[in-house]
Amino acid sequence: MNPADLQQLIDVTYITAAIGFILAIKWLSSPVSAMRGVLIGEIASAIAVTATLFNPEVTEYKWIIITLIIGAGVGVPLGLVKMTAVPQRTALSHAFGALSAALIGIAEYYVAAPSVPKFEMAEIGLEVIIGSLTFTGSIIAAGKLQEWLPQRPITYKGQNYVSLTVLATALILMIALVVHPEYTHLFPAMIAVALIFGIMLVTPIGGADMPTVISLLNSYAGFSAALLGFVLSNKVLIVAGALDGASGFILSVIMCKAMNRSFTNVLFGAFGQVQAKAAGAKEERVVKSASPEDAAAILAAANKVVIVPGYGMAVAQAQHKVRELYDILTKKGIDVRFGIHPVAGRMPGHMNVLLAEADIPYDRLMEMDAINGDLPQTDVALVIGANDVTNPAARSDQSSPIYGMPIIDVDKARTVMVIKRSMAAGFAGIDNPLYYLDNTLMLFGDAKKFVSEIVQQLSGSGH
Amino acid sequence: MPADFISSLFVFILAAFLGIELIKRVSPLLHTPLMSLTNALDAIVLVAAIIIAGRHETRLSTILGLIAVAASFSNMVGGFVITDRMLGMFKTGKAAKKS
Numbered sequence: 001m002n003p004a005d006l007q008q009l010i011d012v013t014y015i016t017a018a019i020g021f022i023l024a025i026k027w028l029s030s031p032v033s034a035m036r037g038v039l040i041g042e043i044a045s046a047i048a049v050t051a052t053l054f055n056p057e058v059t060e061y062k063w064i065i066i067t068l069i070i071g072a073g074v075g076v077p078l079g080l081v082k083m084t085a086v087p088q089r090t091a092l093s094h095a096f097g098a099l100s101a102a103l104i105g106i107a108e109y110y111v112a113a114p115s116v117p118k119f120e121m122a123e124i125g126l127e128v129i130i131g132s133l134t135f136t137g138s139i140i141a142a143g144k145l146q147e148w149l150p151q152r153p154i155t156y157k158g159q160n161y162v163s164l165t166v167l168a169t170a171l172i173l174m175i176a177l178v179v180h181p182e183y184t185h186l187f188p189a190m191i192a193v194a195l196i197f198g199i200m201l202v203t204p205i206g207g208a209d210m211p212t213v214i215s216l217l218n219s220y221a222g223f224s225a226a227l228l229g230f231v232l233s234n235k236v237l238i239v240a241g242a243l244d245g246a247s248g249f250i251l252s253v254i255m256c257k258a259m260n261r262s263f264t265n266v267l268f269g270a271f272g273q274v275q276a277k278a279a280g281a282k283e284e285r286v287v288k289s290a291s292p293e294d295a296a297a298i299l300a301a302a303n304k305v306v307i308v309p310g311y312g313m314a315v316a317q318a319q320h321k322v323r324e325l326y327d328i329l330t331k332k333g334i335d336v337r338f339g340i341h342p343v344a345g346r347m348p349g350h351m352n353v354l355l356a357e358a359d360i361p362y363d364r365l366m367e368m369d370a371i372n373g374d375l376p377q378t379d380v381a382l383v384i385g386a387n388d389v390t391n392p393a394a395r396s397d398q399s400s401p402i403y404g405m406p407i408i409d410v411d412k413a414r415t416v417m418v419i420k421r422s423m424a425a426g427f428a429g430i431d432n433p434l435y436y437l438d439n440t441l442m443l444f445g446d447a448k449k450f451v452s453e454i455v456q457q458l459s460g461s462g463h
Numbered sequence: 464m465p466a467d468f469i470s471s472l473f474v475f476i477l478a479a480f481l482g483i484e485l486i487k488r489v490s491p492l493l494h495t496p497l498m499s500l501t502n503a504l505d506a507i508v509l510v511a512a513i514i515i516a517g518r519h520e521t522r523l524s525t526i527l528g529l530i531a532v533a534a535s536f537s538n539m540v541g542g543f544v545i546t547d548r549m550l551g552m553f554k555t556g557k558a559a560k561k562s
Contacts, residue, residue: 014510021504022481028497029488031553038546041504045539052510058517067516067529071536078537079544083552086495089545093502096538100508100531107515107524107531119464218498225508226475232511233467239478244505246482247497254491342491349494356552363555367491 003056013051014236020044021240025247031362048236083357084314087346088145091214094221095138097244101224102131102191108231109187116181120231125174127227129194133170134220136198141213144202145346151207163200170194207311208388210346212255216263219248251348258342258368260394260404287423290441292450295417296457298441302379302415305329306371308339308408309351312385312420316447322384323358324455332458337364339371339381339408341389372409381413385447387420391432402430416440419450496549503542509535 001009020040027037052058081089105128109116116124143149173190176183205213226241228234256263290298299305307326313319329336338360344351352365375381383390386408393400394407410416411434418435420442434440443450489497512535516528 017507018478021507022485024500024504025482025485025489025497028493028500029485030490031493031550034493034496034550034553035547038500038543038550041500042543045504045507045509045543048507048510049513049539052513055514055517057514060517060519063525063529064513064516064532067532068536071533072540073537074533075537075540075542076544078541079548081545083549086499086545086549089541090495090498090502093499093538093542096534097502097505097508100506100512100535100538103527103531103534104508104511104515107527111520111524117465119468215498218501222501222505225505228508228511230468230471230475233471234511235471235474236507237511238471238474240504240507242475242478243482243485244501246479247486247501250483250486251494251498254494340491347495348498349491349496352492353495353549353552356549356554359552359554361555362492362553365492 006054006056010051010055013047014234017044017048017236018239020047021243025243083354084317085146086353087210087214087350088142090347091138091142091145091217094214094217095135095142097221098131098134098138098217098224101221101228102128102135104228105131105231106187106191113187114182114184116177118178118181121178121181122174123227123231125177125190127224127231128191129170129174130220130227131224132191132194133167133198133201134217134224136195137202137213138198138217138221140199140202141210141217144207145210153204153206155204159200159204163197166193166197166200170197207346208343209259211343211348211350212252212259212261212263214347215248215251215255217248219245219252222246222248255343255348258406260402260406285436287435287442288440289444290417292443292453293457295441295443295450296454298415298417299325299329299334299380299382299454300332300458302334304374304378305334305336305380305382306339306366306375306378306410306413307336308341308344308381308383308386308390308410309355310341310344310384310386310389311346311350312387313447314345314350314354314385316385318384318448318451319354319358321448321451321455322355323360325451325458326360326364328455328458337366337371337374339366339368339375339410341368341386341406341408344386344389368406368408375409375412378413379415381410381416383410383416383418383420384451385419387432388430390418390434391430392437393430393433397433400430410434411437411439414439417443419443419445419447421446492553493550496546499542499549500546503539503546506535506539506542509539 024037024041027033170193222244229237390410392411394402394405512531
């Protein structure tokens with residue numbers, strides 16, 4: 001086959017791949033067809049990659065095969081991590097995606113430098129800046145999620161101005177390169193500044209804001225791939241990058257709405273500081289606590305139970321014990337459902353995956369809006385490791401930093417039980433009036449241990 | 464402005480609009496698998512990495528290309544593996560009882 005025909009054939013496989021990608025996402029609309037979506041995505045990628053190996057420009061295979069094997073060697077273990085480690089794995093994969101896009105852009109630049117046409121230079125510059133900042137930003141996010149770095153926001157005075165100045169510097173360097181392509185030494189400087197900006201962008205953001213940040217980084221990683229497609233005129237990269245970018249963007253919008261906050265507020269808001277002040281002045285109020293025996297008796301007497309899980313459930317690895325609780329209550333004929341807040345956990349959909357892993361049927365996992373209407377008719381709402389997403393101050397207290405945030409209305413249930421380690425304020429440092437309500441019982445202890453004690457009580461008294 | 468740019472922009476805008484419409488319909492239940500799947504699809508930059516690495520233009524471009532091959536292929540493999548695993552866990556009431 002002559003090279004021109006071969007190139008056309010490769011292009012056809014790229015179009016096929018693009019169609020496959022679109023179908024893959026379309027079929028993800030429901031858990032029933034989702035598996036088919038993954039399969040078509042796999043086939044589409046395999047076709048495009050195989051065809052590319054026959055590209056006449058590719059002359060050396062040895063190292064490509066070696067690096068493919070290394071890639072698989074890294075990728076497979078990263079695909080087999082525990083479900084609780086999925087947020088950090090995802091952040092790491094954003095980093096890898098952005099890294100590859102940035103490196104290819106850098107390679108393209110040095111092949112063409114110093115005579116890079118202005119328009120291409122702008123494309124490459126933008127692509128490399130976004131790729132680089134997404135790379136370091138995602139590494140920081142992964143480090144926070146893995147708890148190698150402190151999860152609390154790290155802030156200092158004038159931080160936003162410093163960060164924005166750094167970003168502006170990267171853009172100015174890019175513009176300088178467009179105007180004077182011969183100043184090639186500016187290129188590494190631009191990369192360095194973009195890498196630093198990525199670190200500065202994510203360092204001040206606290207763990208509770210991770211679902212938004214991880215979605216934003218997803219979006220950036222997608223757009224850097226799409227921009228690379230512009231640089232190389234490769235349409236399949238543009239399609240894949242646009243889909244990934246759109247996905248990250250929509251998820252970030254959903255996460256922001258679920259916290260009643262704007263993008264700017266998440267990125268430049270320094271959430272923790274405001275709340276530290278708000279939590280300052282509070283009088284001693286009484287809470288009622290209960291033992292596992294009491295909790296088991298109340299659950300056994302209920303008809304309808306809603307369990308509201310949060311990040312604390314993931315930290316305590318309590319999801320399998322929660323499943324046992326679900327099983328035993330269901331066997332007693334009690335209707336048990338789960339109310340899942342969009343920002344519960346550390347990434348979009350985190351709780352659903354953990355509960356699905358524990359074999360809880362997905363038709364029991366309800367979205368916030370779907371469960372809220374039912375809470376007034378619910379006998380027991382059991383909150384496990386969630387705090388701010390159940391805080392009624394978000395509805396009523398205008399001075400609260402989370403005022404206006406949609407919450408799961410657990411306080412409307414007849415009895416609320418909250419499993420919590422201690423009375424310490426939640427992640428965001430806000431006091432939760434839920435704990436002082438008349439119908440609230442605090443269950444102090446480790447989530448996993450407490451749930452298993454309830455299960456023991458229930459199975460003991462079941463006969 | 465290169466002629467390519469307009470056709471690229473055309474493709475980008477269509478794909479982005481299509482993406483927004485499709486992704487809005489993805490159930491919040493599957494937002495985590497959505498992210499890992501789009502990550503795996505995005506790893507198609509591997510095709511560009513292979514070309515850069517295989518072209519052997521300069522030593523630097525080859526090395527950078529090879530690193531990109533490893534990084535993007537690990538995303539592709541890892542992304543599909545974990546998406547597959549996660550989706551396998553989502554079962555309805557009946558299916559969960561059988562297993």
